[in-house]
Amino acid sequence: MRTAALLLVLTAALIAIALVAAGIGPYAISPLDVLRTVLRGLSGQRDGGAADTVLFNIRLPRIVAAATVGAALAAAGAAYQNLFRNPLVSPDILGVSTGAGLGAVVGILFGLPVVMIQLMGFAGGLATVSVVVMLSRMLRGNSDVLVLVLAGIVVGALAGAAISLVKVLADPYDQLPAITFWLLGSLAGVKAADIAATLPVVIIGLAPLVLLRWRIGLLSLGDDEARALGVNVVRLRNTIIVAATLITASVVAISGVIGWVGLMVPHMARLLVGPRFDRLLPTSVLLGASFMIAVDTVARSAARIEIPLGVLTALIGGPLFVWLLAHHRRKLLP
C-alpha cells in the first residue's frame, strides 16, 4: 500500500516536471500561452504559428523523448543490476551502447540520412549483444554470469576500438564533430516520428520485465536458490537480456550514448522502495523519466547552445552517486 502511494506521488511529480519543462526553452513563451496553446492543440485546433510549432513539433516531442529515454535506461539498469546481482552494473554492461555507437558512427562516416544512422545504431546495439551472448555460450555453456560480463567487456572494447578507427578516418571538418556530438548524446534533433518508432519497441521490451517481475526478483537470491524455487534460470536470464537490450538499443539510437542514468536511477529507486524488483521496476521507470526530463531541460535552456546530455548526466550523476554511497550504503546493495 505504501508503495502504491509512493508510485502515485512519483507519477504526479513526473507530470509536474513535464509541465514545468514545457514552459522553459530558448523560444520564450509565457506559461499562460503554453497552457492555452496546448489546450487548443489537444482539442484539435492548431493555428500553425511559431508558438504552436515550437510546442508541438519541438518542445513536447523532446519532453516525451526524454521521458522515454530516461524510463528505458532506468528500467534496463534495474533489470541488469538485479540479474547480475551487482550494484555497479549499467545497461551497457554487455556492450549495447558501444555497439550502437559503432553502428551510428559508421553511418555518419558514409554520410547516410539520419533515419539510416538511427537504424544502424539500433542494429549495432543488438548485434553487439548477440555476439556477446554467443561468445559466452561458446566459452562456458550457458551457466556463468561472469563469463557473460567478461565477454561483454571484450566485445565492448573491440567496438570502442572500431569507433576510434572510424574517427581517424572521418573528415575532420565535417564528420568528426558530428561523431563527437553523437557519442556525447543529445535530444536536440528528436522528432515526433522518432518517438513513434521508438516507443513501441520500448514497450515491447518493458512488457516481459513487468510480467516476469516476481520471478526476476527471485534471481537476486542466487541462481541455485531461484532454481530450487522452480525458476528456469537460463531462460529467464536470456529473456531479461533480450528485453533490456531492445529497450536500450532503441533509445540510444535516437538519443546517442547517455551514461550514468541506467546506473544511478535504480539506486535512487532502491533508496525509496528497497531492493524488491517488483517495486523497484516501476519506481525506476518513473524516476528515470522525471530525471531525464529535468536534465534535458537544463541541456536545452541553460546556455545559448546545446549542452551534450552525456556531459550533464555525468556531472550530476557522479557527485550524486558518491553522496548516495556515503550516506546510504547499506540500502543500496540489491
Next chain:
Amino acid sequence: MAALMRLLRVWRSRPVQPARTAAIAVLCGLLLVGSALARTVTDSAGRTVEVPDRITRVFAAGPPASVLLYVLAPQDMIGWVRAPREAEKPFLLPSVRSLPELGRLTGRGDTLNLERLMAEKPDVLIDFGTINETYRSLADRVQSQTGIPYLLIDGRFENTPAALRLLADILHVTERGEALAKAAETIFADVDRVLAQVPQDRRPRVYLARGPEGLESGSRGSINTEIIERAGAVNVVEGLRRKGGIVTASPEQVIAWAPDTIITLDRGFRDAVAQKTEWAPVPAVRNKRVFLAPGLPYGFIDAPPSLNRLIGLSWLLHTFYPDKAAGRLRDDVRSFYRLFYQVDLDDAGLDQVLGPSGG
C-alpha cells in the same frame, strides 16, 4: 660555433703545419659550398628555418595547407592529406589528381607515419592555420625528428595575401604569388567597398546549417563562420567564448534566433528544409532564403578553412547584397578558378559548381 672556435684555438697554439692548413682550407671551402645550397627563412611563427635553395618536393601537413600549396605550386606537391574525391577531380589540374593520399600530420590525430613521410623525401613541410605553442612545438619536434624543415604559415583569413607572398617567396614562385595575393586583396577591397554602403541594420542575420539535420553550426568567431562575419553578416549563434567553435543547436533555438538567411553546406538539408514543420517559423525558411554553399573542388564556406574561402566571400557578397556587388558572380567564379585552380570552367562546369540557378 663555440666548438669550432675552440678547435681553431687548439690548432693555433700548435706550430703551423702546411697539411693542417690545407685541410682547414678545404673544410672551410666545403662549408661555404654547403651554405650556398641552403638559405634561412623565417616563418609566420618567427621560427628561423634552414631550407634547401632548390625546393621541388613539398608536403602540406593539413587540408588548408594543401589548398595553399596547390594554388601556388601544384608542380611541387608530392601527395594529399586527403585524396580528392571523384567529383572534385575535374576541378583540379590533371597532374595532381592521382597523387597519393599520405595522411595528416597536424596534432594528435596524425594518420601519417613519419617514416613513410621520409620515404617520400620532401624538401620542406608546410602547415597553414592557427599559430600557437602546440603547433610550434609540433613543428619543432617533427623537424628535429626527421631533419626536414617544417614551416608554419599563419592561416588567419585576413592574412591570406601575406601568406601567399611568404610561401611564394620560399618556393621561388614570386610572380605567381604576387598575382594571387593581388587578386585576394581585390576581393577583400570589394567586400569593404560594398559593406561601406550597407548600414548595420540592413545586414543579414545568418545561421550556418551544417550536417544533414542542419543542427550543427559554428558560433561567433569560429573559423567555420569567419567568412560569413567577414561578409558583414551577423552570425546569430552567440558562442560561450569569444573564439567560437562547432556547436549543436535545437530547432527551437533556431526559431528563437530568427535568422533571415540560412547558409547550408548540406544539399539534403537544403532540399528537405521546406517540408520540415519545425523549421517553418524560421524567417529564412519562410522567405525562401536558404542557400546551399558550393563545394567543388573545395567548400566555399569552411571545408577546409583555406584560400577556397576567397571565392566564397564573393559568393556571399552576391548572395547578401545582390544589388550592391559588382559584376556577375559567374564571371567572378570563372576567373577565380582559372587564376587559382588553373582550370577553365565551361557553362556546364559552372552549373555544377553553383547549381543551375546560381549567379
